[in-house]
Amino acid sequence: MDVNVGDILMMKKQHPCGGKRFEVLRVGMDFKIRCITCGREVMVPRSRAERNIKKIEGNTPPVK
Numbered sequence: 001m002d003v004n005v006g007d008i009l010m011m012k013k014q015h016p017c018g019g020k021r022f023e024v025l026r027v028g029m030d031f032k033i034r035c036i037t038c039g040r041e042v043m044v045p046r047s048r049a050e051r052n053i054k055k056i057e058g059n060t061p062p063v064k
């Protein structure tokens with residue numbers, strides 16, 4: 001699974017706000033991702049995040 005900073009991830013499990021698309025802010029032991037829908041940032045352990053990824057949409061400009 002090749003995830004890079006700036007990628008937009010489509011997740012299987014949605015954020016409590018209903019959003020499914022997240023922007024990658026940092027990768028490492030944990031992923032720091034931001035929900036594009038509500039702007040909230042979350043830290044997720046890499047293994048859990050990777051299991052939750054439905055699709056990597058690539059490095060598209062974030063929708064603000």
Ligand SMILES: [Zn+2]
Pocket residue numbers: 015016017018019035036037038039040
């Ligand atoms: Zn959200």
